[in-house]
Amino acid sequence: MSVRGPFEYIGKEVRAGFDWAGGISLLLGRALVRGVQRPWGIYDVFRQIVALGIRSLPLSTLMGVFVGMALTWQFGEALMGFGAKNAVGSAAALALVRELVPTLMALTIGAKIATGITAELGSMKVSEQIDAIASLGADPIKKLVWPRLMASTVTLPLLNVYGNVLALIGGAFIADFVFDVPAEYFYETYIDELYPMDYISGLVKSFTFGLLVGLIGCYQGFQTKFGTEAVGISTTNTVVATSVAIIVFDFVLTTIFLPVG
Amino acid sequence: MAPIIELRNVYKRFGDNIIYEDMSFGVEAGETFTIIGGSGMGKSVCLKLMIGLLPYDAGHVLYRGKEVGDMNAEELRELRRNVAMVFQGGALFDSMSVLDNVTYALREHTKMSDQDMLERARECLDMVGLGYDKDILYRMPASLSGGMRKRAALARSIAIKPEVILYDEPTTGLDPANIERIGHMIRKLQKELGVTSIVVTHDMPIAWKCSNRVAMLWQRKFPHIGTPEEMQANPAPEVHEFINGIYHEDQD
Ligand SMILES: Nc1ncnc2c1ncn2[C@@H]1O[C@H](COP(=O)(O)OP(=O)(O)OP(=O)(O)O)[C@@H](O)[C@H]1O
């Protein structure tokens, strides 16, 4: 192999990455332009919200409680070393609300939503159902992408709020039973520590993640080539793409919100 | 008279896979035009070019003299209201009942009442031979047999009463009686409503019986176009061999 081999390879990958990001942006633009035109398809959006939200409730419950418990335990152990275990509520609050709940929620529920969308739209693509929608004079972006994009953008922040409540409950449970910090005290210090900006920062994150997740899910579905095998490939790629996108955007949003908060 | 659909010097390729090179033909209003040709040569692609589901690289695809490639969203919508396509695999919407599938275009393009749509759906299902089953309207596509799905897809395409119907292998996988029925339906739509049909098929008896003209896809063009009689008398070896199903072992 020539010396240029690896560079060419990297160049190709970088270009593919840019093409992908370009395609994603184009889809977002189209979905927004066509979505805001009447009729808005409120019914379709609503149905997707119910489908995505309800189906994700068990996993969100599990996520919320366990993240709250694990983090409180970790902080409790650390703080006990300084004889400051009573501060466990204040310590856990910021990390959970600003960072862990939105991000972990997006990485699990978000990835689940995105792969679900990719698998559904991907199999519609390979069985020519997307072409069929167009051939019947309807707009596949309006009919398929718009409702899913709206639904995931609304659903993830809602589940984030729900996850925050459960994380608090999980944390209070550990504080009380493991560290002997009364649950009421944990609750008070927890809430005291939080300012509106902290909630806003968490919500903006989950809103952004919701948009990303819906967008990547739809784009990958539409990009699916031929055959059922292709659906598997694009679904796998969706997992990777959503995880990377969520982690990168989490960092970006954190740097934006830290000085503000 | 100008053709209702015309392809002029069309070029189409997917990467290195060249499908059409300088390909031309026209379809007259009211005729039944059959396309034959080997598997994987681009017959389905040809139908998709006609309603703008696939872009072409060069040349012209014209519907009533208007360039399909230049149409905006509203014009495309209008085109697709008038030119319906029956997909090779049916492409029924899995998430919808047969009724919702069949009435999809009606909901999209008209303000018909639910009752009228129901009647129209029954009528169309009757035409494709699915009328005997009273529950069919409320069944999901996954619970239908392959042949039933194919016919339900046909019903979906004719529901809006298009002026042109593109059939992609409408009879493949059907039993002889239903093949007859589809052939009969194509002729009936032509006679009673003046529908123009473009039929991709491997079923030569249907092609001879229904078509005004038959075109054969060969080497990225349609070099042989003619009435069924002309095609049957065509001396070109590729035509003769194709329509009579002659197979040479040394071709492999
Ligand atoms: N969207 C697409 N992207 C890339 N290649 C495509 C696409 N659609 C079709 N092709 C390729 O174009 C060629 C022609 O395909 P087409 O489906 O038109 O064949 P066909 O003549 O209809 O065959 P069959 O009789 O088996 O249905 C094939 O090689 C196929 O792989």
Ligand SMILES: [Mg+2]
């Ligand atoms: Mg085909």
